[in-house]
Amino acid sequence: MSTSNGSDVTSTTRYFLGKDDRLKSRKAIDVLFKQGKSFSHFPLRVFFYKSVSGSGLKAGFSASTRNFKKATDRNRVKRLLRETYRLQKNIIEKEVDTTTQSITILFVYIHKEVPQYEVLYAKMSTALLRIVKQLHENNQ
Structure with missing residues (x-):
């Protein structure tokens, strides 16, 4: 498809x-911590749980008050986590679409410094791929 000026x-x-x-x-978060699986991919700690019932894909984002005393820093970290997840969640949505199950994920930022966007984007990508890999292993 092209426009009148010839650009595609x-x-x-x-x-x-x-x-x-x-x-x-809160109930879903409790189930996530009690029955879910987790792994660390520095600077992220990822908790995930696959259930038979539920609705699609849900994600939560957290930054510790212990590591970030200022609320502005915590909010910045969570905003960056949400943005990097938002742009890459299609990696894991394909997994949810093929099944009738739901996936709950919680990303916890465990480093003590506010991250650079590019670094966090790369780490989020590898974390999502690792979740998909572990979900495939559990299915077989």
Whole structure:
């Protein structure tokens, strides 16, 4: 498809992280910690749980008050986590779409310094790929 000036127009993928995609339920968070699996991929600690019932993919983001005394720093870290997840969640959405199960994920930032966006983007990508790999291993 081309426009009148000859430039090509490609279809753009829109990325969302809406209210329904967020992990907010205390009950779901408790189940995540009790029955879920976890791994560390510095500077992230990732908890995930795959259940038979539920609705799709939910994700939560956390930064410790112990590591970040100022709320502005904690909010910045969580904002960066949400943004890097939002842009890459299609990696794991493909896994959810193929099954009728739900996946709950919690990302905890464990480093003591505010991250650079590029570093966090790369770490989030490898963490999501590792979740997908572990979910495939559990299915077999």
